[in-house]
Amino acid sequence: MTERKPRGMPVETWVERQIREAQERGAFDNLPGAGKPLPDLHKPRDEMWWIKQKLDEEGLSADVLLPEPLRLRKEVEGLREAVRPLPTERQVREAVSQLNRRIAEWLRAPSGPPVHVSPVDADDVVRQWREDREGRVVSSTPEPPVKRTRWWRR
Template identity: 45%
Template sequence: MTERKPPGVSFETWIDRQIREATERGEFDDLPGTGRPLPGEGRPHDEMWWIKQKMQAENLSFPLPGTLALRKEAEESRAAAVDARTEAEARRIIGDINDKIRESYGKSLSGPPLVQPLIDVEEVLADWRTRRPVEEKPARAPEPPRERRSFFRRFRNG
């Protein structure tokens, strides 16, 4: 524990003296993180940094209110449908989220009031089609014309 600041000494010189003496005693040697930049350096100031840091350290997450969670899920489903491999898969993804949205209309969800509109399947499929190159079928080589022989000639020549 540190001693009290003597009267007549400014705080700055008293603190500087304590730091200098602790450095001379080696109390700052081998501290974790020595020589590394401070975490969060260069990022904009966030008033909730300590809460976010604690949640990350404890591997916790904060659930979104129901209406916001539904909106986030709808956005993620739309993106997944646009990235789907097949048109049928994209239709299934949009159909599933639209079913959830329809269910939410009859429920009272927590969070700010929000009515999530249904996702237009045709609009998503139009985006899906624009992201895929049109596959051209390879042109067949023309077949050589067959020699036409009459029935009787085929019969005679055997």
């Protein structure tokens, strides 16, 4: 507030004057949330409403809140869809390698709930990737052979 309420002046008049002067100065212009409806104050909210709201504002998925083993398990389950748009086998193998590296790090020092997560076989993922790509045009330039090492020898 810029000033104190003068004695004897009704509160409503003083408040209304403060609001009017602020509007004239443009203090309410371009505020975040302008033009958006107010939240329904009578609707019951769960205790995590503010986290959900922040995730929506930041455009994040709720997966970032999961413990590491559950997040890894979800990534393993969604790996086939994640590698489908990749153009080369080398990139598919690199994606699998990165995921296996993170799984191996978690297996060395597990934290969170005891969830079984095991490394992914790159050959199986590549085979599925090739099956998904059947019918599509594949580039005519052959890829150089990829030297594969097992995850436990890295």
